[in-house]
Amino acid sequence: MRLTVLSPLHIGDGSEITSVDIYPGDGMIFVLDTGKLTKDLLNLGIPLEEILTLLKNPPGHSYVFKGYIDSLNLNVKDYTLYTLPLIGEAGRESMRIKNFIKSNGKPYIPGSSIKGAIRTAVFYRVLKECGDTATVMDVLSNVARSANNEQRKNEQRKNIEKLKNSVGWNTHLVEYYLNYINSRLEEEKRFDKKRADDLLEAIVFGMEPDKDRGVRYEPKRDPMRALVVRDSEPIGKKHLAVYHVNIVGADVKIPTWVEALKPKTTVEFELAVDGETLRLNGNHFNGLLWECLKNYGEPSEVFEDFIWKAVDEFYGEVIKAELDEIHKHGPHRTSVSSFYKTLPEGRKLRLGWGSGWIATTLGILLRKEKKWESTRRKLGLGRKPGGRGVSRDFPKTRRVADGMPMGWVKIE
Amino acid sequence: MVMDRKFNGKLVITGKIKAVTGLHIGAQREVGEIGGIDNPVIKDPVTGLPYIPGSSLKGRLRSLLEILTNSKLDEWKEKYKGLEGYSPGSCREEGRENCGKFFNKRINNGWIHVCPDYQKAYNCPVCRLFGASGDGSNFPSRLIVRDAFLTEEWKRKWEEGQEITEAKIEVGIDRVTSQANPRTNERVVAGTEFNFEIIYTVEDINHWKDDVKNLLTAMALLEDSYLGGSGSRGYGKVKFFFENIEFRKADYYRTGKEEDIIRIDVKDKSVREILSEFDDLFSGVKSALGAE
Ligand SMILES: [Zn+2]
Ligand SMILES: [Zn+2]
Numbered sequence: 001m002r003l004t005v006l007s008p009l010h011i012g013d014g015s016e017i018t019s020v021d022i023y024p025g026d027g028m029i030f031v032l033d034t035g036k037l038t039k040d041l042l043n044l045g046i047p048l049e050e051i052l053t054l055l056k057n058p059p060g061h062s063y064v065f066k067g068y069i070d071s072l073n074l075n076v077k078d079y080t081l082y083t084l085p086l087i088g089e090a091g092r093e094s095m096r097i098k099n100f101i102k103s104n105g106k107p108y109i110p111g112s113s114i115k116g117a118i119r120t121a122v123f124y125r126v127l128k129e130c131g132d133t134a135t136v137m138d139v140l141s142n143v144a145r146s147a148n149n150e151q152r153k154n155e156q157r158k159n160i161e162k163l164k165n166s167v168g169w170n171t172h173l174v175e176y177y178l179n180y181i182n183s184r185l186e187e188e189k190r191f192d193k194k195r196a197d198d199l200l201e202a203i204v205f206g207m208e209p210d211k212d213r214g215v216r217y218e219p220k221r222d223p224m225r226a227l228v229v230r231d232s233e234p235i236g237k238k239h240l241a242v243y244h245v246n247i248v249g250a251d252v253k254i255p256t257w258v259e260a261l262k263p264k265t266t267v268e269f270e271l272a273v274d275g276e277t278l279r280l281n282g283n284h285f286n287g288l289l290w291e292c293l294k295n296y297g298e299p300s301e302v303f304e305d306f307i308w309k310a311v312d313e314f315y316g317e318v319i320k321a322e323l324d325e326i327h328k329h330g331p332h333r334t335s336v337s338s339f340y341k342t343l344p345e346g347r348k349l350r351l352g353w354g355s356g357w358i359a360t361t362l363g364i365l366l367r368k369e370k371k372w373e374s375t376r377r378k379l380g381l382g383r384k385p386g387g388r389g390v391s392r393d394f395p396k397t398r399r400v401a402d403g404m405p406m407g408w409v410k411i412e
Numbered sequence: 413m414v415m416d417r418k419f420n421g422k423l424v425i426t427g428k429i430k431a432v433t434g435l436h437i438g439a440q441r442e443v444g445e446i447g448g449i450d451n452p453v454i455k456d457p458v459t460g461l462p463y464i465p466g467s468s469l470k471g472r473l474r475s476l477l478e479i480l481t482n483s484k485l486d487e488w489k490e491k492y493k494g495l496e497g498y499s500p501g502s503c504r505e506e507g508r509e510n511c512g513k514f515f516n517k518r519i520n521n522g523w524i525h526v527c528p529d530y531q532k533a534y535n536c537p538v539c540r541l542f543g544a545s546g547d548g549s550n551f552p553s554r555l556i557v558r559d560a561f562l563t564e565e566w567k568r569k570w571e572e573g574q575e576i577t578e579a580k581i582e583v584g585i586d587r588v589t590s591q592a593n594p595r596t597n598e599r600v601v602a603g604t605e606f607n608f609e610i611i612y613t614v615e616d617i618n619h620w621k622d623d624v625k626n627l628l629t630a631m632a633l634l635e636d637s638y639l640g641g642s643g644s645r646g647y648g649k650v651k652f653f654f655e656n657i658e659f660r661k662a663d664y665y666r667t668g669k670e671e672d673i674i675r676i677d678v679k680d681k682s683v684r685e686i687l688s689e690f691d692d693l694f695s696g697v698k699s700a701l702g703a704e
Contacts, residue, residue, distance in 0.1 A: 227644060
């Protein structure tokens with residue numbers, strides 16, 4: 001398949017380039033060979049002590065080596081490892097640039113990123129189409145029936161029955177789930193917000209009995225393992241640029257720069273559905289997804305089609321939601337709005353850093369629920385910095401690079 | 413059938429196996445989808461360099477041939493009499509081994525195929541190639557898959573300071589809060605090459621052709637699948653580059669003479685090409701062995 005970048009796309013590897021490594025130029029960032037530079041500075045008689053002191057306590061700005069290059073009239077090009085085009089402004093005092101993920105020095109798009117974006121859409125569509133509690137209770141009954149650990153069978157069944165009954169008090173799984181999160185937050189001080197979706201993920205994708213929550217996620221019972229998405233081909237470095245990212249709506253302005261793929265970049269990647277895995281494990285998959293597929297025919301046959309419809313529907317909803325809240329893009333609302341209105345036809349995904357809460361979560365469904373607002377506050381989503389309170393508006397911030405919302409790609 | 417194993421020579425297949433995407437063969441057996449913070453790849457304790465354990469490669473080839481055999485079960489029953497007692501699918505539902513389905517043996521959490529006795533294994537495309545350790549009589553594997561170590565070129569790259577493994581941070585996003593769950597997987601970097609050696613012992617002159625074709629087919633399937641962990645998320649695409657296939661006649665092991673080796677020119681050929689030109693390429697072996 002071919003992926004085309006539609007708006008600046010940043011997938012990080014966790015590392016950053018800091019001011020010390022940079023000479024900010026005009027529309028360009030020089031990434032310095034600080035080893036070579038230090039050696040030459042020492043040869044020019046600059047004491048090592050002085051350099052080290054400056055690195056520890058930079059003066060007005062943190063571009064320590066830029067200071068030396070300018071004052072000694074050195075040619076920055078002699079000390080440049082590589083340059084990157086800069087779109088937007090450089091930091092006046094300092095800047096940190098989040099690196100794009102690379103292999104052998106070449107950027108690529110990890111299969112896991114593409115797959116993660118597809119998975120969010122599938123998660124959404126399953127809940128939307130099959131999240132009625134009657135279906136969910138059926139799915140849980142089947143899991144309870146198949147509990148096969150002899151000694152613990154009864155205990156396991158009891159736990160799943162308990163879960164099933166509490167689901168049954170609601171009309172929809174999403175409604176149940178907000179109640180569940182609420183009660184967990186009341187019970188436990190240390191509710192893990194990084195794992196707030198765990199039980200829901202288990203029910204939707206595939207599960208094993210569990211003594212604490214009734215069920216837990218089991219990757220082997222997840223039909224999504226039949227979707228194989230490879231890492232992309234390496235991409236030429238010329239497709240990267242440093243973008244100054246505007247974080248609109250944030251109470252505290254933290255200037256941010258990322259290395260990102262430029263729009264119009266294209267790259268090939270492989271995606272395949274392993275039909276054998278689906279057929280062989282047909283009776284092993286036990287989540288709501290597998291049950292939902294049965295509405296459309298033989299699950300292993302309709303799987304791929306279901307996934308693509310999910311992608312189209314979900315990302316279509318994301319675009320709608322962003323346009324509905326276009327004012328949240330502040331001064332960039334005109335350019336962002338025209339970006340969304342002129343998107344090319346075809347299958348789109350939103351990937352990587354800066355995609356935002358709406359595109360990376362089940363938020364579109366969650367916030368339709370009455371309970372959502374109170375749950376969100378308890379979860380501390382949209383908490384204001386410095387402690388006091390939670391903002392009324394959530395999600396409040398938007399990340400914009402070169403006038404565009406980040407991370408949109410097209411696949412074909 | 414007596415358990416009488418003949419020796420008619422060996423086919424030695426050598427070449428390179430290239431990690432086309434980052435490769436993760438875990439130091440501990442692991443599920444692949446759930447990982448700790450630190451999830452290292454297996455390394456040679458002596459050199460500290462990553463390698464591909466022969467058992468991992470062999471296990472993966474076996475499981476791909478099992479899946480193929482399961483889907484071809486009816487078609488293949490005539491050729492492989494051992495398959496007659498099986499119907500497609502897995503004994504998982506019944507929860508009892510040897511239930512009559514093809515995937516008939518429980519290991520850890522999964523179900524694999526292993527013929528329960530020598531007779532069946534002898535007539536099963538999977539077991540006679542990869543071996544079967546049944547409850548009664550074992551059927552030793554006709555295949556030896558050696559550990560695959562870095563090629564000289566990549567060893568040199570490593571000595572010159574190039575990174576052979578990378579720590580890949582993957583960020584899981586919670587679908588309620590959008591909070592990040594980073595975890596680190598160590599991977600062998602894309603592009604890395606290892607030397608492989610696979611040795612097939614010709615025991616039955618009526619089996620070797622199908623056995624070797626099945627082995628090559630499994631290798632072709634592996635190129636379209638993945639090796640190691642996290643394959644469905646992009647890891648572990650591999651490609652084979654053949655160097656040499658040679659048939660060492662039984663006599664060779666007594667005489668050591670060059671003339672008792674038949675060299676098959678497979679250089680620069682892909683697995684698929686070797687399969688499609690099989691009869692031509694292996695005609696010398698065929699006449700040396702006499703029967704089919
Ligand atoms: Zn989770
Ligand atoms: Zn067998």
